[in-house]
Amino acid sequence: MQQVAASILRALEMPDEEQALRMRRMRANVKDHNVYRWAANLLSDLTEIRIDLPDQAGTHRAPWEEPAAVRR
Numbered sequence: 001m002q003q004v005a006a007s008i009l010r011a012l013e014m015p016d017e018e019q020a021l022r023m024r025r026m027r028a029n030v031k032d033h034n035v036y037r038w039a040a041n042l043l044s045d046l047t048e049i050r051i052d053l054p055d056q057a058g059t060h061r062a063p064w065e066e067p068a069a070v071r072r
Contacts, residue, residue: 014022
């Protein structure tokens with residue numbers, strides 16, 4: 001709890017120039033690392049995952065490799 005109080009005190013006593021610099025850096029970071037970037041990265045990562053499903057012969061096949069008649 002003491003560390004939180006010390007951090008708040010430091011922020012309150014911080015010079016205006018340093019506050020402005022930190023605010024600019026934070027806004028740039030938030031602008032670059034937003035929900036759209038997160039979603040794009042998630043979808044990109046998901047496309048790299050291969051899910052193998054067993055076919056009737058006991059070998060494994062990805063869902064997109066199944067014959068159309070087998071797909072539901």
